[in-house]
Amino acid sequence: MRRLAPVLLAAFALFSAACEKKSQPQPSGEAPGGQAAQPGTTGTPPSSDSLLLGVVTSLTGAQATFGVSTRNGVEMAIKEANEAGGVKGKKLSVRVFDDQSKPEEAAQSVTRLITQDKVLVILGDVASSNSLAMAEKAQAAGVPMITPASTNPAVTQKGDFIFRVCFIDPFQGFVMAKFARENLKLDRVAILQDNKSAYSIGLTEVFTAKFKEMGGTLLATESYSQGDTDFRAQLTSIKKLKPQGIYVPGYYNDVGIIARQARELGLTVPMMGGDGWDSEKLFELAGDTLDGSYFSNHYSPQNPDPRVKNFIANYKAAYKSVPDALAALGYDAARVAIAALERSKDLSGPAIRDAIAQTQGFEGVAGKISLDEQRNAVKSAAILKVANGTTEFVTTINP
């Protein structure tokens, strides 16, 4: 036993070290070429004939479908731009890193993209917790970053190099509170929040304030931690309060299980959520238990706009699935970046940043994008209803 102790200790150390293992880079498309200007220096032209964008997103782990959709959207935009002749006579290429749904991995990947690959613009991630870690690094290095779908306000507050092409949490919480009071006429609501995610806490705060302001009663705010798999204790406490609806601003992988267990306990009131629900996997996990629930989102595939129809058709042809909002936002983020590269006077970080900041009335597939002073997109939100394993467009709520 005495001889064993160090072995065991070593094993634990190894095991925990192994859990922190380095991510495998996943280069995609052509080999990276472009030598970008050193961050902070003014434009020296790139020495090769391809412009490199970097993507960091969650291809594995808890939010895997978000990352895969984002990557597909970005790659589609790059492909289309290259077919149209590229930017400034050069082809675009993209390098994708998987952050395994972990903030620390996301930060490492950004550092690699900046120091080794010398990318011009960074795109990513979806989960706000990861984007916050990335924004820190991108801002420090002076490389512009556009997050396609992180809705937490703190992300763009990291500095003047950080942009987003989606609305922010306060708006989503505001939209759902308004919808619950005005359209669903709910008086008594309980909240189940993910206390490990900045996103979920942000939505909860604003929803709570707005819902009370509009005269509703908030019964209780229960919480869980991302990755929990047994929510019966919290749901039982909620059920006792007899709510008319439950606000669950979490991610699909938890929400699917929450919905099943709520139905098991006999809780049949509608649930409400945010864009974190938007994944085909949600319906796979929840079965029919979410029918009659609502969530706020960036776009609806049922939107009749020809631009959206086109995008959906092309996406389906390339990836054999209906694009979710994350795919649309990934596509928009990449197109905003490409348009900015086209406009910028040279390829230095500050010049590209200034070009991105000028984005006004950009026609994206997930709505018109105008960036405000805080580098956030001002746009409307769609409310979707869950029915028979898919979503139906209900209404649009404007800022």
Added chain:
Amino acid sequence: MSQLLQHLINGIASGTIYALIALGYTMVYGVLKLINFAHGDVMMVGVYMGYATAFALGREARGSLGGVLLIFLVAMGGCALLGFLIERFAYRPLREKPRLTALITAIGISFTLSYGFQLDIGFLPGSAPRAFPQIIKPAQWFTLGDPEFPDVVLWNWQVISLVVAVGLMTGLQFLVYRTRFGRAMRAVSFDHRVAALMGIPTDRVISVTFMIGSALAAGAGLLYAIKDTSVSPLMGLYVGLKAFVAAVIGGIGNVPGAMVGGLLLGLVEEFVVGYAASTWRDAVAFGFLILVLLVRPGGLFGRVAAEKV
């Protein structure tokens, strides 16, 4: 009071599952002095085997007794085979090598399985979590208080998992202490070289031990999936680590210790989630381990063996 009772029920239900997995760690450690870190991932593979079988059976057959038995049999049989292969090709060649070598190999196999299952090629499921089909339709077998808003609920799957777990453990106790094979196991655990000299087929004993441990893990994994309704390739790392903690709390290498350790850990976690917050759960679980080891370095039931000189 009713809340306490509910937490007790939940804690015992999850504790028995930990205990079942912990048994595998303890048995393998008993005969080989090896911490089989791949054990949790074998459990994960078993859960996916059950998942595939449930889908192959179709919706009707899933909830029937025969269907459930078949799902358990396939998963447990498949994992027994997997356990055999892992021991035969990864651990046996290293048996006379330093112990650390085998341990690192075990960690390697663990990562191969958990990250291999995140690939989306052929039969591999990919990284996204999936919903485990309801092979046991949840029903409230016993409630206290208002039936619509009960204070205490005893679910059918909690009873079933307790009965299955206790049944498997009783079978294992019988095997280890009441059969010829069990005697051989204990002999190999005591000193495998001398056991070999006495004519005990040590290789076969070790193989079968691995197979039993892996089959138990698969059974426990299915109970876990029925309870939590979701499966993912990384579940084995997490649950396996917890079960390993349970085995160490009870005293690694000690069969009753693994059961008590598992139950204790399940209860401790449930009370933390119930009375504090689920964010604290893991910190408290590992804190509890440290506390137990400070008081009893060999675990609750373990004996600190004097070094043979």
